[in-house]
Amino acid sequence: MNGRSLYAVLESARRTLQPVVLADVKVRSPRDGDLIDLTRLDAYVDSLVEGGVAALSTPTDPVYFAGGLEVAARIRARSGLPLLRKEFFSTVRQIEESVEVGFDAVQLSVNTTPPSQLERLRDHAVRLGLEVLLGVHTREHLATALALDPVAVAVNNRDIVALELDPGTVRVTEALMPEVPAHVLVLSESSFFTAEDVARAAAAGAEGVLVGTALAKSDDPAALVRKLRDGAWFCPR
Numbered sequence: 001m002n003g004r005s006l007y008a009v010l011e012s013a014r015r016t017l018q019p020v021v022l023a024d025v026k027v028r029s030p031r032d033g034d035l036i037d038l039t040r041l042d043a044y045v046d047s048l049v050e051g052g053v054a055a056l057s058t059p060t061d062p063v064y065f066a067g068g069l070e071v072a073a074r075i076r077a078r079s080g081l082p083l084l085r086k087e088f089f090s091t092v093r094q095i096e097e098s099v100e101v102g103f104d105a106v107q108l109s110v111n112t113t114p115p116s117q118l119e120r121l122r123d124h125a126v127r128l129g130l131e132v133l134l135g136v137h138t139r140e141h142l143a144t145a146l147a148l149d150p151v152a153v154a155v156n157n158r159d160i161v162a163l164e165l166d167p168g169t170v171r172v173t174e175a176l177m178p179e180v181p182a183h184v185l186v187l188s189e190s191s192f193f194t195a196e197d198v199a200r201a202a203a204a205g206a207e208g209v210l211v212g213t214a215l216a217k218s219d220d221p222a223a224l225v226r227k228l229r230d231g232a233w234f235c236p237r
C-alpha cells in the first residue's frame, strides 16, 4: 500500500466535519457528450488540485465515457492525489492493470459487476493493495454490498446501468443513508451542481461527494470546488 489512501481522505471528513470533494475526470458523458478536451487535460487537473479536491477518479471505459488507461496514466503523472478507477469490471486482468497504471482504488459497482465475480474481484484487488468502493444505486444493491462487509460504499445518484442518462438526484443518497452502518464510509456520486446538493449529501452523512460534469463544464473549476465544499457540513451518522 502506498501513501495515497481514498479511505483516509473520506475518514478525514469525520475529524474536520467538512465533506471532501472528489473530482471525476470524465472525458465524455453519455448524457452530455464531450466534456474535456484532452489537449487541456493537464491544465484541467491542475485547476482541480488548486481548488482543493481531495482525490480524483476517472472512468476508463472507452465506449461510453471516452476514457482509457492512457488518460489515466496522464492524470496519475500530473497529480499525487489518490486515484480511483471507474470501469465495468469483470476480469482479474482489469484489476491487475489498475495497479500497473498507478490507481489506488477501484469501484466495483454491484449492478454492473457479474454477481459471481464481485467477491472474487474485491478480494483480488485487496490482495494487490487496492482500496475498494462497492457501488450501489438501490436498497437491493446496498444489501448486496453490505453482505461483503465493505470499508466504503459509493452511492451513485444516477443509474449506471441506464448509462447515467437519468438526471440523477441526491435524494437517492438521502434515502439510502439510514441503512448504511456508521462504520462504513460513504462517497455520494453524480448529479452535484450546487453547494446545496453537496450540503444535502453531507447532512445525510456522506463523507464525500464525487463531481464530474459540473466541474468539466465550469469556466473556473477551482472556484467551483471551493464553493461546493465550503458551504457544507458533514453530519456523523
Ligand SMILES: O=C(O)c1ccccc1NCC(=O)[C@H](O)[C@H](O)COP(=O)(O)O
Pocket: 024, 026, 029, 059, 060, 061, 065, 086, 087, 088, 107, 108, 109, 112, 135, 156, 158, 160, 168, 189, 190, 191, 192, 210, 211, 212, 213, 214
Ligand atoms: O460508477 C461506475 O461504476 C462507472 C463505471 C464505468 C464508467 C463510469 C462509471 N461511473 C460514472 C460516474 O460515476 C460519474 O461519472 C461520476 O459520478 C460523476 O457524475 P456527474 O457529476 O454527474 O458527471
